[in-house]
Amino acid sequence: MSTRRQFIKHVAIGTSALSMGGVLPGFSASSYRNIIGSNDRIRIAGIGVNSRGSALAKGFATEKDKGCVVTDICDVDSRAIGKCIKTVQEIAGNKPKGHEDIRKMLESDDYDAVFIATPDHWHAPAAIMAMKAGKHVYMEKPASHNPDENRMLIEAEKKYGKVVQVGNQRRSWPNVVHAIKELHDGVIGEIHFGRSWYYNKRPSMGIGNITAIPDWLNWDLWQGPAPRVSYKDNIVHYNWHWRWHWGTGESLNNGMHFVDLLRWGMKLTYPSKVTSTGGRYYYRDDWETPDTQLVNFEFSNGKVLSWESQSCNRSSMGGYSSGVTFYGDKGSLTIGSGNEYQIFDLDNKLVKQVDSKMVFEEGNLVNPTQDLDAYHFQNFFNAIREGAKPNSTLTEACMSTQLVQLANISHRVGRAVKVNDRGMIENDNEALKFWKRDYEKGWEPRI
Numbered sequence: 001m002s003t004r005r006q007f008i009k010h011v012a013i014g015t016s017a018l019s020m021g022g023v024l025p026g027f028s029a030s031s032y033r034n035i036i037g038s039n040d041r042i043r044i045a046g047i048g049v050n051s052r053g054s055a056l057a058k059g060f061a062t063e064k065d066k067g068c069v070v071t072d073i074c075d076v077d078s079r080a081i082g083k084c085i086k087t088v089q090e091i092a093g094n095k096p097k098g099h100e101d102i103r104k105m106l107e108s109d110d111y112d113a114v115f116i117a118t119p120d121h122w123h124a125p126a127a128i129m130a131m132k133a134g135k136h137v138y139m140e141k142p143a144s145h146n147p148d149e150n151r152m153l154i155e156a157e158k159k160y161g162k163v164v165q166v167g168n169q170r171r172s173w174p175n176v177v178h179a180i181k182e183l184h185d186g187v188i189g190e191i192h193f194g195r196s197w198y199y200n201k202r203p204s205m206g207i208g209n210i211t212a213i214p215d216w217l218n219w220d221l222w223q224g225p226a227p228r229v230s231y232k233d234n235i236v237h238y239n240w241h242w243r244w245h246w247g248t249g250e251s252l253n254n255g256m257h258f259v260d261l262l263r264w265g266m267k268l269t270y271p272s273k274v275t276s277t278g279g280r281y282y283y284r285d286d287w288e289t290p291d292t293q294l295v296n297f298e299f300s301n302g303k304v305l306s307w308e309s310q311s312c313n314r315s316s317m318g319g320y321s322s323g324v325t326f327y328g329d330k331g332s333l334t335i336g337s338g339n340e341y342q343i344f345d346l347d348n349k350l351v352k353q354v355d356s357k358m359v360f361e362e363g364n365l366v367n368p369t370q371d372l373d374a375y376h377f378q379n380f381f382n383a384i385r386e387g388a389k390p391n392s393t394l395t396e397a398c399m400s401t402q403l404v405q406l407a408n409i410s411h412r413v414g415r416a417v418k419v420n421d422r423g424m425i426e427n428d429n430e431a432l433k434f435w436k437r438d439y440e441k442g443w444e445p446r447i
């Protein structure tokens, strides 16, 4: 952590002294969660439970005293189903039913909601199928694989009226909520620039071979809406992130969280111009998306945001491997990787520091924030039970997703893209080719 921290007045409020963001004064995080229990059961099924999905299953199962029960588990990797059922059983005592085919599982009335933690190409299609089947949805970020799917998601939400919470869980973390409130109250004056970053040290994904499909995997269902290609041995699991056919790169894997915070803190909608530079520099392998990316989002009201990522060099900024800094005419405010923030004056002197006992676990790719996720789950339950507004609404999440998708489109065409106030690319037919994807016949999302 930076040495300047040693000079400042330490405001150790943790989560206990917050009076907003849903946390009452005098309550610790866990006691707060206990007082809002309800007997209304929320029965939830999981779709995609290898790593993040398994952490979500664990998290939802842990909420059993809040009336949550994980009833069903769906994955196309039979090993992941077995492991996840065992985990839920150990935590909550019940044995969820296992499924391979999402379409079959969605025929069941044994649950009210689903959580989705599949690869990105499945997010929007699965969420639409689930809403159509009458289920509420907790879906992982990014909301979608391409901009046209954002439109489809919003249409489906409107048509089916189900609750949708997107996994931008920072929108529920108490100190982050408090930091954003401080920004909105003018703590650093008018904000002109917001910077976001993420650094990691990811290994090469190598060069894959076309091999026989493993017997534990249903490759056809894994591909689902994506046009069919031969199975290669270096895609499943996780490395699909770095192939445009299924994934969306580091920018939507991690930039998503941080660009969403910048937009929220600065009350921004769509930019007027987006420019991305960078490339795959560290290894020569099957990885297509950039491992080094610099993005600028310019707004017509004279504000600018940046996103910077390095996937193969675990550096840091201000002591954080990921985070955001807002720069205003009275000072700056940094939200680090976790549930904490710092305020600096214009001479970069630290004037306030807000920490949390609930820490972000550096290097944990699956669930660095288990305790903090519970806030986001609780808000989802309140939305289902009492009509509360989800903290990460589909509208906001789709907007943040689209900003970063615009960055990836700029990257792929190798030039800036101009954007109108509805978030659409203007006068660039080559860039517009990335607006939608081709779907495998029979798998097109239908609202």
Ligand SMILES: NC(=O)c1ccc[n+]([C@@H]2O[C@H](COP(=O)([O-])OP(=O)(O)OC[C@H]3O[C@@H](n4cnc5c(N)ncnc54)[C@H](O)[C@@H]3O)[C@@H](O)[C@H]2O)c1
Pocket (backbone or CB within 6 Å): 047, 048, 049, 050, 051, 052, 053, 074, 075, 076, 077, 080, 100, 102, 117, 118, 119, 120, 122, 140, 141, 142, 167, 168, 169, 221, 222, 223, 224, 237, 238, 239, 252, 253, 365, 366, 367
């Ligand atoms: N909010 C967060 O902090 C956070 C953290 C990590 C990951 N994520 C997101 O979670 C998602 C999953 O990430 P991951 O690292 O667990 O990926 P992963 O590749 O390890 O796991 C994806 C799982 O989905 C399964 N799957 C694929 N097609 C399926 C289908 N048709 N039906 C059911 N299951 C299917 C796969 O077999 C696999 O088990 C990603 O979109 C990622 O961006 C979010």
